[in-house]
Amino acid sequence: MHERHEQLPTGLRGFLIRMGRIDRRWIYLAVAISISVPMLAGLRFPEVPGRMATATFDAIETVPAGSRVLISYDFDPASAAELEPMANAMLHHCASKGHRIVLMALWPLGKQLADDAVRDILLEFHPEKVEGVDYVQLGFKTGNEGVIKLMSTAVAEAYSADAKGTPLAGLPIMEGVRTVGDFDLVVSVSGGTPGSKEWVQYADGAMPEAFTFVTGTTGVQASQLLPYYPKQMEGMLIAIKGAAEYEMLVTSKYPVDHADxxxxxxxxxxxxxxxxxxxxxxxxxxxxxxxxxxxxxKGGRR
Amino acid sequence: MNTRDANTQVSKKNDTLIWISLLVFGIVGIAVGKFFKPAPMAEAYVAVTTHARVLAEVVGSEVAAVDGKPATPATRVWVESDDPQLRAGTLRIVEGVEPIVWDERSKLGAKNARDAMAAAGVKAEELSQPINPTGLSKEEFEKRESARLAELTELEKTRIVPSLRDSLGIWFAALLTLGILSFLVRDNPFYKIAESILIGVSAAYWMLVAYWSTLVPDLFAKLAPDLVRATMLPSLQVSEHPSRDFVLALIPLSLALMLLWRLAPRGGWIAVWPLAVVIGTFAGMRLTASIEADFMAQIAATMQPVVVLKSDPVLGDVGLGDVASNTPSVSLDIGGTLLAIFGVVGVVTVLVYFFFSLEQKGVVGKTARVGVWYLMITFGAAFGLTVMGRITLLAERFSFLFYDWLGL
Structure with missing residues (x-):
């Protein structure tokens, strides 16, 4: 006789034992309902910014207007669900503060995501920004952490021109930039390797005094990066929760008119x-x- | 009834119940969603902006024939069709010359498209009309638009049009998403198809990325820059040191050929040498980086005062500090101190746990036990963060299915 046909205890204990044997697909269905119902109902909760989100906001906010900020899109669509919201908010924050923004990508598809962000966020909310003066897209460069190492000695060794082929020497925004330490702040939105860890290892390790760094990261790799905060990273946004808190800080200070x-x-x-x-x-x-x-x-979990 | 039959019956019953639940949940959800917000499925739009350049001549720049000198025609320039100089009258369009007209298409989310149409007061059936991308009020926009169009006739309009190509893309992506999710019920052909497409596309994509981002610019462009410029990269910059680049590019080329030697029937040992170079290079790079960032810097970060003091701000004549000398008072930061002690205990006990030269019993064992608790808390936090990440990915896929595909 199959164990399910045996006499189970009655009452709460029997119920719990039956629940322990439930087909796992019911759990998948429950998870699906728990996500879709609040989503369709538009359920939202107020966010209270945590220590790390506030530190990230402060790091971008305290750099004087007109500073050069390097934002590296080190992720692809697989982790965009977690990272795109914070990347959008960071871009809007930097542009609102008046920073000059240099975009790059250590992941091939990061360049496309950065292009989308320029179109949908930067130029949508800040149409006055001029390419080459207020922002520039350097694009993707192959070489993983080797690119960071090169940029630690000479940015021009890694990127001789921007993504459109304009030599860096002809771009006002890149005037005076020799190494990655010449950026007032470096931001990496990181979905894995190469990403935040490599920025700390190869850029912060090479020039700890000149390198100021904040990052946004996925939940999966956050526990590996936490030891770097706050000594080697000024701020860190962890997954969608960090993005939500940071978004609240940014849009509170720099609201957007558009109802999207x-x-x-x-x-x-x-x-x-x-x-x-x-x-x-x-x-x-x-x-x-x-x-x-x-x-x-018999047949119960042990 | 034997055990196998009973198992099969239970499994079939579960399958039936799960499919019925999925169908009921799906149908009810879609019906409710459509009732509150009727919209077509897989709605996709593109914003099409028509650009135009016209040939214009500078008014008054022509010189008539005088005293045998031939006449000089007016200076001609190609300008945007809404160039302010045309309206100001300093330029005039040359008659009989066709303007250069082209469309620029940019993808637009269904929600943004609907919002833009609503803002412009345009109904879905009037999609060919220009819409308001400017944020002006409807009256302001119409006034400006009619004035502009009166001057420019049909040139340079931005309009939103449905995109069949993007709609098909949404359908394809939605079916692949459902195919992947169907694995949760059981392995099936739809999942296999989706999985195979993903693997095939990924492999092809990475091959192209490697070719265009590594081989072409870093190898071929150094070996034969003129050929690459003529055939593949017209924007390739001219190197200041072409000979040096050529010689340096021979090194990776040789290593690559040596690596490929592995495929030859004899002399496989040759492939070991480039591997040694790769491993040696990465070991050297990573070793120094890890020692700096993960060892020295982490030790320094751990060496913090256990007793944490905080400075109270000087509060004028009611301040706690020495106002006369403008020195803030200092007090014990209880939270910071507890956190520092917690950190020190954690570092010491976890290190003891990983110190395997001593048997873990007695004081060492108890200390290591505390270290295990720290590790468990760390793993729990890592698990929680991973769950958060995975739930976000699922939520994004559901968002795509509900809003982009079903139009709820």
Missing amino acids: DRLSLGRKRMGPQFVAHLLIIGLIVLGNAAMIAGRGV
């Missing part, structure tokens, strides 16, 4: 996140209770 959600994607995605987390916590508690209840029962 390009600068509130992080907050929008935190509603489903909250409900799904509650479900997962509940399932973890239930799973442990089922394991305890199943002790001593």
